[in-house]
Amino acid sequence: MVKEYKTSKEISGPLLLVESVSNIKYEELVEIELQNGEVRRGQVLEVEDDRALIQIFEGASGLNLPEAKIRFQGKGIEIALSPDMLGRVFDGQGRPMDNGGEIIPEEKRDINGAPINPFVRNYPSEFIQTGISSIDGLNTLVRGQKLPIFSGSGLPHAQLAAQIARQAKVLGKHEDFAVVFAAMGITYEEAEYFISNFKKTGAIERAALFINLADDPAIERIAIPRMALTTAEYLAFEKGLHVLVILTDMTNYCEALREISAARKEVPGRRGYPGYLYTDLSNIYERAGRIKGKEGSITQIPILTMPEDDKTHPIPDLTGYITEGQIILARPLLKKGIYPPVDVQASLSRLKDKGIGEGRTREDHANVFNQLFAMYAQGLEAKELAVILGEGALSEDDRKYLAFADDFEKYYINQGDNEDRDIFYTLNLGWKLLKRFEKSELKRIKDEFIEKYYDSEDVNNLKLGSSEFIQSV
Numbered sequence: 001m002v003k004e005y006k007t008s009k010e011i012s013g014p015l016l017l018v019e020s021v022s023n024i025k026y027e028e029l030v031e032i033e034l035q036n037g038e039v040r041r042g043q044v045l046e047v048e049d050d051r052a053l054i055q056i057f058e059g060a061s062g063l064n065l066p067e068a069k070i071r072f073q074g075k076g077i078e079i080a081l082s083p084d085m086l087g088r089v090f091d092g093q094g095r096p097m098d099n100g101g102e103i104i105p106e107e108k109r110d111i112n113g114a115p116i117n118p119f120v121r122n123y124p125s126e127f128i129q130t131g132i133s134s135i136d137g138l139n140t141l142v143r144g145q146k147l148p149i150f151s152g153s154g155l156p157h158a159q160l161a162a163q164i165a166r167q168a169k170v171l172g173k174h175e176d177f178a179v180v181f182a183a184m185g186i187t188y189e190e191a192e193y194f195i196s197n198f199k200k201t202g203a204i205e206r207a208a209l210f211i212n213l214a215d216d217p218a219i220e221r222i223a224i225p226r227m228a229l230t231t232a233e234y235l236a237f238e239k240g241l242h243v244l245v246i247l248t249d250m251t252n253y254c255e256a257l258r259e260i261s262a263a264r265k266e267v268p269g270r271r272g273y274p275g276y277l278y279t280d281l282s283n284i285y286e287r288a289g290r291i292k293g294k295e296g297s298i299t300q301i302p303i304l305t306m307p308e309d310d311k312t313h314p315i316p317d318l319t320g321y322i323t324e325g326q327i328i329l330a331r332p333l334l335k336k337g338i339y340p341p342v343d344v345q346a347s348l349s350r351l352k353d354k355g356i357g358e359g360r361t362r363e364d365h366a367n368v369f370n371q372l373f374a375m376y377a378q379g380l381e382a383k384e385l386a387v388i389l390g391e392g393a394l395s396e397d398d399r400k401y402l403a404f405a406d407d408f409e410k411y412y413i414n415q416g417d418n419e420d421r422d423i424f425y426t427l428n429l430g431w432k433l434l435k436r437f438e439k440s441e442l443k444r445i446k447d448e449f450i451e452k453y454y455d456s457e458d459v460n461n462l463k464l465g466s467s468e469f470i471q472s473v
Contacts, residue, residue: 003072008065009051014217015263016042016054016063018070024052027076027112032056035067041093043077043219046264055260057093057217076112079227080105081234085208086178089195092212092220094227098195111226113233115286122290124324127355128244128299131167131420132160134342134413137430138369139327141299142355143170143242144290146323148250148302150316152309155329158190159417160340161248161303166203167420168244171361176241179207182228184221185214185252214252221256229287229298236296243296245288248303254281254315270314278318285322325349338414345377361423364453367445368430372408374444375434379405404436411464424458431459 003021010017016032030042032054046053054070056063079094080103089098094111096102124144129136141147151157165179183194191211198204208231212224225247232243247253254273261274269275288300302323306316309331320326325348333341356365382402386394394402412429415421421429431453434442439450453459 001074003074005070005072006066006068008063008068008070011060011063011065013263014056014059014219015045016056016060016068016070018052018054020050021052021072022050024072025074025076029073029075029077030054031071031073032063033069033071034062035064036062038062043223044072045260053264055217055219055263057219059217076110077223077227078108078110079230080108081231082106083235083239085231086235087205087207089204089209089211090227092184092210092216092224092227094210097211107234109230109234111223111230113226113230113287115283116289116291120292122292123354124290124299124351125354125360127171127360127423129167129169129171129423130164131169131422132163132340132342133415133421133426133429134340134344134347135164135327136361136421136423137365137412137426138344138352138373139325139342139347139349140352140355140361141168141301141349142351143299144288144297145325145349145351146285146288146300146302147325147327147349148304148316148319148323149327149329150311150319151303151305151329152331153305155305155331155334155341156339156417157248157303157305157329158186158193160329161246161301162194162197163340163417164301165198165207165244165246166201170242171423176239177206178235178241178243179203180210180228180232180235180243180245181207182210182212182224182245182247184212184224184247184249185216185256186211186249187214218256218259221253222260225250225253225284229284232298233287236298237291237294238296240295243298245298245300246303247284247300250281250302250304250319251307251315254304273314277314278321281318282322285319324351333409333413336409338409339417340413340415342413344373344413345380362427364445364449365423365427367449368427368434371434371442371444372412372430375401375404375437376408379403379408400436404433407433407436407464425462428453428456428459428462429464431456432462432464435459 007020009019028044032040040058042054042056045055091097124142126143128141212220232245235241236243258273288298290297328343328346330341330343379401382398
C-alpha cells in the first residue's frame, strides 16, 4: 500500500529526513514528487520511531521541503525478470539503456535475495574453460565457485573481465551458458569499452549487462550487484542456465557502502569501512553456487582493485576469507609486456582439484600443473640469485631453470586478449615447455603420462607463440 507524506524535515546532501511516518520498513522504495511534478526515487536507509531517513537516488537539488510529496511504496527495490534480458544493457536501477524497449517481465523479484543454504548446496565439480592458460591450467575455475580477481590501479582487469565473459564455456557439453556482467562506478569510456566489446564479438547475445557510471548515485552501486545476482538466480534456478556472474569493481561498491555508512553517522570500522562489511560482502558472494535438484548454476568472478596494491586492505582481505581462492594480477609482469599479468605463485583456486583430471579436462592435468609450478618457482629463485651474484655465477641447472621461467612467462602466461586457448592446447603447451628438461627430471609427473605425452605428436608439432593446436588423437 502506497503512503504519501508532506512532512519532510531536513536535507543533508542526498539524504532526506521525513517525520510523522508509520509502518515504514528498512530498504523500502520511495518516490519523491517535486513541486514541478518531477518524480525522483529513493530508498529508506534508517527508521527510528516515527522518522525515516531516505537516500535519494538522483540527489536532492531543487527539492522544496514543504512542497515535496513523499510516497512510500511498501516494497523494496524490484527487478523485472525475463529470458529476454539476455542481449540487453541496463542501468543501475534495472532500466534498459540500449533503446531496445521495455522488458515484459515473467515475474518481479526483490533484489535482496538470501545466500544459498549450505544444506541444499551441491559441491562444485565441473570445469569451466575461460580460454586463458594461467587460469585454466594453473588456477582452474569450477562451476559454482567464487573466484575473485585482485587487481590494482592501471592493471588490465577490465580487459581480462571482458575476455573471460566472451570466452567462458563448459567444456565438451552443449549446455545453455549465460553471462551476467555488472560494472559499478566505471567511467563513460569503460562503459563504452564493455558494451562495444560485447556487441562486436557477439557475446552480447548470451549476456545481460548492468552498468553504473561513476557520476551515478552511490546507492545504485549498492543495488547493482544484487540486481545482477537476482537476474542470475532467475536464469540459473528457474530457466536451467549455467550463469557466470562478473562483478567489477567491488572496491567501488565498498567505497559506496562506506559513503552511505558515514552519511548515516555509523561508527566506522577498519579504515572507515562499516563494521558489517564482512557480512555485507558475504551476502553477495554466497549467492553463488549450485543447488541440489536444480539444473542451473551460478559461478562468480568478483573483480576488485586493491588500494596501493595492498593485499591486507580490508576489501581484498575480507574477500579472501569468503571466497575460494584468488587470481592476483602483478605489476612487474605488466611492465614486462605480459598479458594477462597473472602472478601464478600468489594466485590460488582452492577448488581446482575438483574440476580437473580424466573426464573433466585430461588425466595428466594435475601432474602437469604441479610440475610447471615447481619448475617456475625454481626459475624465480634462480632470477633472485642472478640479481645478487650475477648470471655468470649461476650453475648450469640454475641457468636452465632461469630460461624456463622466462619462456613460461613469455609463452604460457602471456597471450593475446582475443586468444581463446582450449585446455588441450594449454596442457600441450605445458609439456612443450617441460621438454627443456630430461624425462628423469620431471619428478612430479607419473611415468605413464611422461611416456604418453612427452614425445607425443601434438606436443612436438606445437609451435611456441602460436595458438595453432593439433587435435589430440
